[in-house]
Amino acid sequence: MKKILALTLTLCLCLSLGVTALAADLPEGWTPADGARTGEDTPLLIAPAPETADAPTALPILMLDGEKVDTTGIPDAPLGYVPMRLLCETSGGTASWYPEENSAVFSFDETGILVNLNDMTVQVAQELQEDVKPYLDPAGYTFLPVSLLDALETVSVTDDGECYTITTSASDPDMKVVRSIMEAVELGARMKNSPAEMEEYMGIHQENFTSIIGYFPMMINADTIVIGEVAEGKMDAAKEDLEARKQTTIQGFEGYLPDPLEMAQNGQIVVAPDGTHIMLIISGDNDTAIEMFNAAYPAEK
Secondary structure, eight states, X not given: OOOBOOOOSOGGGGGOXXXXXXXXXXXXXXXXXXXXXXXXXXXXXXXXXXTTSOOOBOOOEEEETTEEOOOTTOOOBOTTEEEHHHHHHHTTOEEEEETTTTEEEEEETTEEEEEETTTTEEEETTEEOTTOOOEEOTXXXXXXXXXXXXXXXXXXXXXXXXXXXXXXXXXXXXXXXXHHHHHHTTOOOOEEEOHHHIIIIIOOOGGGEEEEEEEEOOSSOXXXXXXXXXXXXXXXXXXXHHHHHHHHHXXXXXXTOHHHXXXXXXXXXXXXXXXXXXXXXXXXXXXXXXXXXXXXXXXXX
């Protein structure tokens, strides 16, 4: 059962560790998160493989959302371990190295994964993962068990013995539409909520949709996008939910910040030509967002 929730706050919150950094003991320029090679020996202090890990061996084939990942130059690793920076950046995530904390933070499919090199522990969404240990190649590459990724709520992994096939939320057609619109209009919304969270905190009821994706603002912007496939007979209720969310966003900026207030007031709720998809868009370029939305869900011929 997938029990690990997607991280909805900034990854920097993961770094409240309160531990003594060991960065001073590392060769200059050695960065586990990005696999930098310096030609210097890596301190054995943090390099050994977990006791439970097999000896390093050649990586299996990695398939990510239907595309083969180029692992050229990536060193061997214990069976069942995968290179995190490579997977994160291939999937549009990030990998960051924090020398002051001697830690690496990875964003994979919008989930924050913290690797603490002081005690060789791993946290997912700030929850310590018992019995999960990183593997650090002496050249500075960080590997984690592929089973950890498979446990994420939005990720699945299959293993045929020779290939790891990793599927993320990016493979979902509706997610592709949402992300393409966000990129095109430079949407500042960065807080992704699950359908259950949208019902609890945003007043958008799951019963009115067969599927729904929503990104909401953090702090001082109003940027919002919600795209959902409406359940049969629930279009009016779905419109009411999204209109209520728009009004809540407006109220949040009244007498506060004029620019986000105006943006929220100009937000639009649109039904696609197919008659089943609906979108709430609050952005600096609603026209482009609506044009892309309508093109993604054309009327059936």
